[in-house]
Amino acid sequence: MRVRVLFFGRLKDIVGMAEEQAEISEGARVEDLFERYGRSFPELAKFRASVAASVNQEFAEWRAPLASGDEVAFLPPVSGGATPAAEENLCVLVRTPIVTSEAMERLKAPSDGAVVVFEGIVRNHSAGRSTQYLEYEAYEAMALAKMREIGAEMLGKFSIRRYAMIHRLGRLEIGETAVLVVVCSAHRGAAFDACRFAIDTLKRNVPIWKKEFFRDGAVWAEGEIPSA
Numbered sequence: 001m002r003v004r005v006l007f008f009g010r011l012k013d014i015v016g017m018a019e020e021q022a023e024i025s026e027g028a029r030v031e032d033l034f035e036r037y038g039r040s041f042p043e044l045a046k047f048r049a050s051v052a053a054s055v056n057q058e059f060a061e062w063r064a065p066l067a068s069g070d071e072v073a074f075l076p077p078v079s080g081g082a083t084p085a086a087e088e089n090l091c092v093l094v095r096t097p098i099v100t101s102e103a104m105e106r107l108k109a110p111s112d113g114a115v116v117v118f119e120g121i122v123r124n125h126s127a128g129r130s131t132q133y134l135e136y137e138a139y140e141a142m143a144l145a146k147m148r149e150i151g152a153e154m155l156g157k158f159s160i161r162r163y164a165m166i167h168r169l170g171r172l173e174i175g176e177t178a179v180l181v182v183v184c185s186a187h188r189g190a191a192f193d194a195c196r197f198a199i200d201t202l203k204r205n206v207p208i209w210k211k212e213f214f215r216d217g218a219v220w221a222e223g224e225i226p227s228a
Contacts, residue, residue, distance in 0.1 A: 001026060001068035005033065008139055009076040009209035010220040011051065014044045024066060030055065031062040033072060050077055054207075057142040073139055075207050077222065090164035090182075091147035093140055098166050098177040107162045107184050114188035116195040120179040122172045126221070132213045134172045139207040143167070146206045150198055158194035160185040165198060167208055178210075 006019045015037060024033060030053045038045030052075045053060050066072065090103065100119055108115050122134050147165050154163060164182040172178055181198045185191040210221040 001066075003033070003066055003068070003070045003072050005037075006071065006073040006139065008073065008137065008207065009211075011044060011047065011074055011076050013220075014047075015041050028066050029062070030060055030064050030066065030072065033066065034062070034074060037074075047076065051075065052077075054139075054142060057139075057145055073142070073207075075139065076209060076220065089151055089162055090166060091144055091151055092166050093138060093143060093169055094166060095168070095170045098168055098180050100177065100180055100182075103164050103166060103180060103182050107164055107182055109161070109184065111186060112161060112184045113186045114184070114191040116183045116185075116188070116191040118179075118181040118195050118199050119177050120199070122174050122176050122178055124174045126212050129214050131174065132215065133174065134178070134213065135211045136167070136169045136172065136178065137209055137211075138167070138169055140169075143206050143208055147202065150201045150205070153201075154183075154194050154198055157197065158185070159187065159190040160194045163194065163198065165202060167202075167206075169208075 002021055002023055004019060005022045007015050007017065012018050022033065034048065034051070034053065038048065053062060054073045054075060055064055055066065056071050100117060104115055104117065124131050151163055151165065154160065160183050162184045164180065166180045168176070168178050179199070179202070181195050181202070183191045183195045183198070185194070212219055212221055
């Protein structure tokens with residue numbers, strides 16, 4: 001049977017491709033597929049302890065069985081289009097500059113007593129080295145699904161009215177906004193708590209990766225292992 005296999009971030013660099021169609025035997029599991037690539041690319045096998053896997057855009061256990069037509073993605077630790085006009089809350093990935101004021105104006109209403117904003121921006125240094133620019137990439141369909149899951153959980157946990165989570169992809173220059181979280185609520189406490197929850201969970205669980213470029217080369221940023 002055949003499955004579609006996707007690689008992201010540094011894993012894509014190691015295997016030299018973003019995706020391929022792979023023939024597997026009946027009864028094969030996620031771990032069997034990864035082990036096969038590990039034999040062909042020994043450097044890939046070294047990342048086994050820090051790689052997460054997904055099947056059909058949902059995080060999966062390594063012993064999960066595979067079926068013909070499955071989409072399997074191998075995801076390194078995360079670094080943590082157009083917006084539909086009628087969407088109540090915003091979960092979007094964009095390749096153009098994020099304008100914070102526009103997002104705030106779109107969300108807030110007379111019933112709100114607080115609007116809390118987190119804006120993650122590109123800094124000019126990392127681990128003692130001077131950063132020139134960044135590039136972000138994502139497993140886009142899954143990233144959007146996970147962002148919406150975070151939003152639904154946030155609405156259930158905190159007394160908030162609306163939210164936005166916007167992440168930039170592609171090349172970003174120093175000082176540009178990489179990620180924006182906006183939360184509107186009648187009360188500041190709920191807005192602060194929800195905003196912190198959203199960005200912390202996004203950085204941990206959403207499959208987005210950051211590559212840092214320096215004068216003497218580039219590296220994929222270390223991140224956190226996504227949780228199922």
